Amino acid sequence: MAVSKERRLWAAATAGNLGDGVYRVAIVLLAARLTSDPVAFSALTALGFVPWLVLGLPAGALVDRYDRRRLALLVGAVRTGVLAALLVAVATGTVSLWLLYGVVLVLGAGETVYDTAVISMVPAVVADRERLETVNGRFQGADILAQNFVGPPLASAVFAVAAGGVFGINVACYAIAALLMLALPGTYRAAGTEHTAPIGRAIGEAVRFVRGHRVHRAMLSVVIVLGFANAMATALVALWARETLDVPEAAFGVFLLAAAVGGLLGSQTAARLAAWTGRGRAMALAAIVTGLGLLLASATDSVYLAAAAWALTGWAILVWNVVYGSLRQRLTPDALLGRTIGIYRVVAWGVMPLGAIAGGVLAEAGDLRTPILVAGLLTLAAGGFAVFRLTNARVDAAIAAADEAAGPGGDPVPA
Known part of the structure; x- marks a missing residue:
């Protein structure tokens, strides 16, 4: 079933x-x-x-x-x-x-x-x-x-x-x-929500949970940088492709498909990579490879090399999304999962407009490569942060603690 x-x-x-x-x-x-x-x-x-x-x-x-x-x-x-x-x-x-x-x-x-x-x-x-x-x-x-x-x-x-x-x-x-x-059978109401607090208090409960959980805190920190940097890198991608790489308008959609192809491969290989390297190393590797892909894209005039770099970043971003998203589900009590997802989404979407604006400012101060270069450096820094804060040992300990303290039905409780 x-x-x-x-x-x-x-x-x-x-x-x-x-x-x-x-x-x-x-x-x-x-x-x-x-x-x-x-x-x-x-x-x-x-x-x-x-x-x-x-x-x-x-x-x-x-x-x-x-x-x-x-x-x-x-x-x-x-x-x-x-x-x-x-x-x-x-x-x-x-x-x-x-x-x-x-x-x-x-x-x-x-x-x-x-x-x-x-x-x-x-x-x-x-x-x-x-x-x-x-x-x-x-x-x-x-x-x-x-x-x-x-x-x-x-x-x-x-x-x-x-x-x-x-x-x-x-x-x-x-x-x-x-x-x-x-047609989906069953009920899907979170356990322990029969007596609900006001929405404002309920949101505060989730914020305190995320703030007090060191793995959530570290993942959210990386998400902030990745969201900001990705928006910075992609805000002017059409102009960059046209004016720097000489991509014809008719071929622009095909160029963008490179990232989609990489993302599709990343979604299907993330589980194996996490099993092979460990979840913590997989997330750190994904952030680092994303940064390297952006740096490569900013450094080349070749449309083919740029498309390959874009595909590499697409692969790495989806590896990150799959592994961190699964870990977020694994570590969060079912009764807090919706609000925790909301926190991540609000933070990520909140920094994207700022990243896009920053990309425009950087392009005006430098050229169309500059936002992609800076985005790559920021993402590499986030990867370095993940190396030390999202270690396999720390992630595995958080999973073990959540599983050991699981309440009725196998739902994790705050770590």
Whole structure:
């Protein structure tokens, strides 16, 4: 039954990810038909950050308070309805930029709950917690395939023929995801949440847990640097590829696929690497390789070498994501998991706009290579920090302590 639940949750998540991949391209293409104003257009992207910054922590509290499957179902119904309304607006010619802004905000708000709920459900469907890296690798591999390889080209091709058709595909993906989630048996409410504190107090409880747990504290420190540096390196990637590497516009999408290919490989090799080197060394190695890949990209004029460097960083980033994400699930009590995920997401998304702005400032002060170079150096520093703070011995001790102190149902308690 555990394997069946795992596969059903994977299928629901994959259908939703395909819907996300289609939606993110379709909404941008539709906006480009409605306006050529750079400020109005960029506002659409900026609004995508707002829900995570504002609702990331409250969403985590809701996920820890209510049945996670039911929350995912509720969000699935809402986003299916919202996209159906947008489909009608496109078909009838009544769509507007303000409507798109509203859609982005509503779907973004739903995403804060849906993604946190699905990630929090993963440990509940995995019988052996030692398999978390393998299972999370499969989930993230499917995410990359759906959102990078299948969704965008599908959305572009269908949109060119019929704009409404692409949103019809979107509605179908979200509806299928909801139906698959509906078919998932069992309840997924965190243990020990029958008597709930006010949301503000509940969030404070999770903040104190993360702050008092040295492995969580170290991982979050690395996440801050990686998020900031990655945004710095990628904010001007289109200009860097065009003006420094002479990548034609028609080939830019292919160039970006190098990172997606590397990420797909990373998602599928992370579990083996962690088993071979240990989780702590795997995380440190991932951060270091990410930094080296960025430094290589900043130093070359060859589009092929730059694509290889981009693929290397994609591989390393996904190794980090799989290993640290699995460890976060392993060390966190089920009753705190949603809020803990929310803390990580808010911090990571919070520093990304700052990193993007810093990248622009550095490029203006130097050239388009400078942000990538500085990002590489920062990431290498984070890797060095991880070498000393996320050692195998420290990580294994934290896992052993969490497992030994596990409460009813095998859920870890604060270390």
